[in-house]
Amino acid sequence: MKKTLLTLLAAAVCLCGAAPATAAYPEKTINVIIAFAPGGPADLGMRVVAEVAAKQGVTINVTNKAAGGGSQAALDVLKARADGYTVLLGTPNLLTLTNTKNVGFKMSDFTPVADITNQYLSFCVRTDSGIKTFKDFVELAKKNPGVYNYSSPGAVSSQRLFMTGILNNVFPGTDMPNVPYSGGHEAATALLGSHVKADFGTPGNTKNYIQSGDFISLGVSSPKRLPELPDVPTFAEMFGDQYTWISYHGLFVKKGTPMPVVEKLSEIIGTAMKDPVVAQQFQKFGVTPDYLNPADFAKLVTESEDLVKKALKAIGMF
Amino acid sequence: MDDIFQAIQLTCAVKPLLANGIGVALGIIFGALPGLTAAMGVALLLPLTFNLPVAEAFSALLGMYCGAIYGGSITAILIGTPGTVAAAATMLEGPALTARGQSKKALDMATFASFFGGAFSCVALIVMAPMLARVATAFGPAEYFAVAIFGMTVVASLAAASPVKGMLSALLGCYCATMGGDPITGEVRNTYEMTELISGFTLVPVLVGLFAVAQIFVTVEDSLRGVTRDMTLRLSREGLKLRDFFRYKWNMLRSSIIGVIVGIIPATGGGSASYLAYSTAQRYSDTPEEFGKGTLEGIAATESANNASTGGTLIPLLTLGVPGDIVTAIMLGALMIQGLVPGPLLFQNEPQAVYSIFIAFIISNVLMLIIGLSAVRSLSNILRIPPTVLMPCVMTLCIIGAWAVNTSAFDLYTVVIFGVLGYLMHKVGMPAAPLLLSMILSPIAETNFRRAIIVSNGDYSVFFTSYISLGLLLVSAAVAAKTVWNEVQRRRHLAASQTEAS
Numbered sequence: 075m076k077k078t079l080l081t082l083l084a085a086a087v088c089l090c091g092a093a094p095a096t097a098a099y100p101e102k103t104i105n106v107i108i109a110f111a112p113g114g115p116a117d118l119g120m121r122v123v124a125e126v127a128a129k130q131g132v133t134i135n136v137t138n139k140a141a142g143g144g145s146q147a148a149l150d151v152l153k154a155r156a157d158g159y160t161v162l163l164g165t166p167n168l169l170t171l172t173n174t175k176n177v178g179f180k181m182s183d184f185t186p187v188a189d190i191t192n193q194y195l196s197f198c199v200r201t202d203s204g205i206k207t208f209k210d211f212v213e214l215a216k217k218n219p220g221v222y223n224y225s226s227p228g229a230v231s232s233q234r235l236f237m238t239g240i241l242n243n244v245f246p247g248t249d250m251p252n253v254p255y256s257g258g259h260e261a262a263t264a265l266l267g268s269h270v271k272a273d274f275g276t277p278g279n280t281k282n283y284i285q286s287g288d289f290i291s292l293g294v295s296s297p298k299r300l301p302e303l304p305d306v307p308t309f310a311e312m313f314g315d316q317y318t319w320i321s322y323h324g325l326f327v328k329k330g331t332p333m334p335v336v337e338k339l340s341e342i343i344g345t346a347m348k349d350p351v352v353a354q355q356f357q358k359f360g361v362t363p364d365y366l367n368p369a370d371f372a373k374l375v376t377e378s379e380d381l382v383k384k385a386l387k388a389i390g391m392f
Numbered sequence: 393m394d395d396i397f398q399a400i401q402l403t404c405a406v407k408p409l410l411a412n413g414i415g416v417a418l419g420i421i422f423g424a425l426p427g428l429t430a431a432m433g434v435a436l437l438l439p440l441t442f443n444l445p446v447a448e449a450f451s452a453l454l455g456m457y458c459g460a461i462y463g464g465s466i467t468a469i470l471i472g473t474p475g476t477v478a479a480a481a482t483m484l485e486g487p488a489l490t491a492r493g494q495s496k497k498a499l500d501m502a503t504f505a506s507f508f509g510g511a512f513s514c515v516a517l518i519v520m521a522p523m524l525a526r527v528a529t530a531f532g533p534a535e536y537f538a539v540a541i542f543g544m545t546v547v548a549s550l551a552a553a554s555p556v557k558g559m560l561s562a563l564l565g566c567y568c569a570t571m572g573g574d575p576i577t578g579e580v581r582n583t584y585e586m587t588e589l590i591s592g593f594t595l596v597p598v599l600v601g602l603f604a605v606a607q608i609f610v611t612v613e614d615s616l617r618g619v620t621r622d623m624t625l626r627l628s629r630e631g632l633k634l635r636d637f638f639r640y641k642w643n644m645l646r647s648s649i650i651g652v653i654v655g656i657i658p659a660t661g662g663g664s665a666s667y668l669a670y671s672t673a674q675r676y677s678d679t680p681e682e683f684g685k686g687t688l689e690g691i692a693a694t695e696s697a698n699n700a701s702t703g704g705t706l707i708p709l710l711t712l713g714v715p716g717d718i719v720t721a722i723m724l725g726a727l728m729i730q731g732l733v734p735g736p737l738l739f740q741n742e743p744q745a746v747y748s749i750f751i752a753f754i755i756s757n758v759l760m761l762i763i764g765l766s767a768v769r770s771l772s773n774i775l776r777i778p779p780t781v782l783m784p785c786v787m788t789l790c791i792i793g794a795w796a797v798n799t800s801a802f803d804l805y806t807v808v809i810f811g812v813l814g815y816l817m818h819k820v821g822m823p824a825a826p827l828l829l830s831m832i833l834s835p836i837a838e839t840n841f842r843r844a845i846i847v848s849n850g851d852y853s854v855f856f857t858s859y860i861s862l863g864l865l866l867v868s869a870a871v872a873a874k875t876v877w878n879e880v881q882r883r884r885h886l887a888a889s890q891t892e893a894s
Binding site for chain 1: 435438439442528529530531532533573574575576577578580585587588589590591594658712713714715721722724725728729730731733734735737798799800802803839843846847849850
């Protein structure tokens with residue numbers, strides 16, 4: 075008798091625990107783990123969004139875990155339950171990682187939730203070099219193999235992959251070496267000191283040098299011309315629509331998280347991002363709020379993965 | 393001039409002064425606790441400054457920065473474990489002075505020297521910022537390589553007592569530094585299939601393990617073997633007299649200059665600055681053989697250099713938007729939040745904000761001196777705690793500190809691995825400082841060597857065609873040669889005196 079009662083009690087307790095968490099999501103603090111180091115514009119942007127989300131009665135706690143190139147953050151999210159309370163803020167860097175080495179997970183282990191901000195690539199040269207268009211630069215590189223180089227923020231950065239794609243398909247046989255640095259700031263400084271001939275970075279890192287007239291941008295990887303660089307052609311304009319690169323910074327949850335939870339989280343973020351404070355702050359950091367819902371964001375991620383795989387193959391790392 | 397007065401008004405108001413003071417106090421604590429670093433402190437304060445006006449925000453952040461770089465010396469001197477990377481060099485002299493009962497003198501020296509270095513860098517910042525900014529951009533891959541090689545000659549001088557062991561230590565450091573992603577190709581190397589090693593070892597856990605934890609193991613072994621430390625070791629009453637302090641003025645000036653320049657060079661900071669200054673001080677000293685046995689001269693050099701680097705790092709940050717070290721990289725975020733775009737235009741567009749930052753920095757250094765001097769008295773009571781109680785506390789703090797960097801379990805393993813390694817090295821008489829310095833410098837040397845070759849398209853003469861690079865390489869060669877020569881001479885004398893005796 076006692077045993078049956080106890081069993082029933084235990085079952086009741088278990089059933090209570092298994093009650094769908096979606097009923098009143100979010101009931102507790104949502105933890106966002108950022109897969110890169112603090113202080114950068116995207117990191118600051120996420121923190122602003124988290125603060126604004128508090129207005130909806132939702133508490134979002136943001137931490138960074140840049141270890142392992144962001145793989146530790148991803149693994150942490152995968153170790154937690156698929157209940158929407160542990161969320162990853164990731165970038166295409168993770169795509170590069172997962173496709174070049176065995177890091178213990180794949181991007182398909184995640185469900186994309188929302189995009190927060192996109193960064194694009196910008197190719198700059200010094201104004202005093204006299205080079206006016208990207209094609210001119212490549213022509214010079216063809217005539218002087220190995221001399222015309224470009225700095226990039228990392229050894230296997232999006233910039234390098236993108237450039238390899240362009241060179242291999244549009245200008246085959248051009249020797250334009252990549253000089254990797256550890257970060258956009260370093261890469262831009264290298265151009266400032268004329269140690270390299272070009273810097274392939276982001277508009278954010280080169281904004282003040284373009285404003286001061288030291289640099290000019292010869293091309294951006296966004297689908298349309300950027301409002302802050304209206305005279306700069308996009309690579310898509312120059313060479314075709316497939317030459318677009320969007321470095322997304324978006325939220326992912328573990329695959330298996332119930333769809334209602336995913337949609338609610340996306341909604342919360344979307345509403346927060348419509349707040350004028352977000353637009354204001356984002357502008358200060360030099361980024362734009364680029365909210366995408368789960369479906370659109372998933373599409374972007376898949377497209378990005380295809381691009382990354384192709385580029386990695388081209389440089390022999392895939 | 394108007395802007396300067398406005399800035400003074402802004403930074404000397406009650407709230408910013410309070411923010412500054414709290415920043416300094418917290419900074420000293422962060423710096424003193426092993427494992428908690430200046431970068432961490434600034435990163436933690438950063439979100440709190442989101443909504444504060446410029447003067448207040450930077451008063452707090454700069455206070456934290458100055459306090460932390462100084463604070464590391466306290467534990468380095470009193471307990472023999474460095475609170476921050478910047479204080480690792482202070483550990484070469486600090487504990488020896490404490491053992492001799494001169495801890496208060498050492499602490500006073502550290503406090504005054506830190507203030508001197510910080511104040512000097514303030515002046516450099518204000519007077520020469522735009523000019524010095526050009527120095528930051530003049531450094532390309534070849535020059536960075538030469539700087540790293542020059543830094544490695546410091547390793548040679550640190551290992552003078554046992555060159556072979558020192559060399560081994562340095563090579564071990566080089567190997568540890570190669571673990572992770574190849575900086576040029578991105579390929580992962582020497583990670584033994586561990587995904588956690590993709591970004592290599594995190595420096596703070598290595599520091600904490602190699603110096604703090606290893607020291608704890610040694611102390612544990614000592615107490616197990618019944619070797620007791622003199623527990624009546626109170627803080628010596630005798631402080632530093634001003635006259636003694638002035639004896640080291642040239643040393644401190646020279647070390648501060650080194651500190652500012654190293655600070656200006658992006659990607660190098662307090663750690664490298666203090667080692668370089670220490671090694672240079674030894675070379676110019678009247679009593680070089682005293683170094684390592686507990687000389688105030690050494691502390692004067694290391695502490696003025698690392699605080700001088702704080703001002704140095706601010707120069708490229710403000711003038712070019714290029715952070716001079718990790719801490720200023722985080723402060724870049726603070727500037728962006730305030731809507732200040734660092735770079736050539738900042739001084740023109742926002743002079744008031746820039747002056748506010750300068751003045752807040754001066755105030756931070758003054759507050760650091762005041763708080764530091766008063767804190768020394770109470771902090772010294774740590775010495776009264778018996779090792780059996782103190783060491784577990786320090787160990788706990790080390791673990792917390794190492795965890796705080798990345799919340800990564802692997803970092804904790806790093807602490808243990810390097811702790812054991814440090815202990816073993818201590819037992820065989822292998823110096824640990826070369827390992828640490830190698831881990832910091834060899835990536836800089838390797839990466840920039842390869843970058844320079846890419847840029848020069850395979851032309852190796854690039855290292856000799858730049859004045860800066862050529863100069864530094866020649867000096868390094870000369871220093872290395874002299875170190876070898878000194879060692880040869882020493883052995884000759886030793887052999888001669890031995891044959892005399894027999």
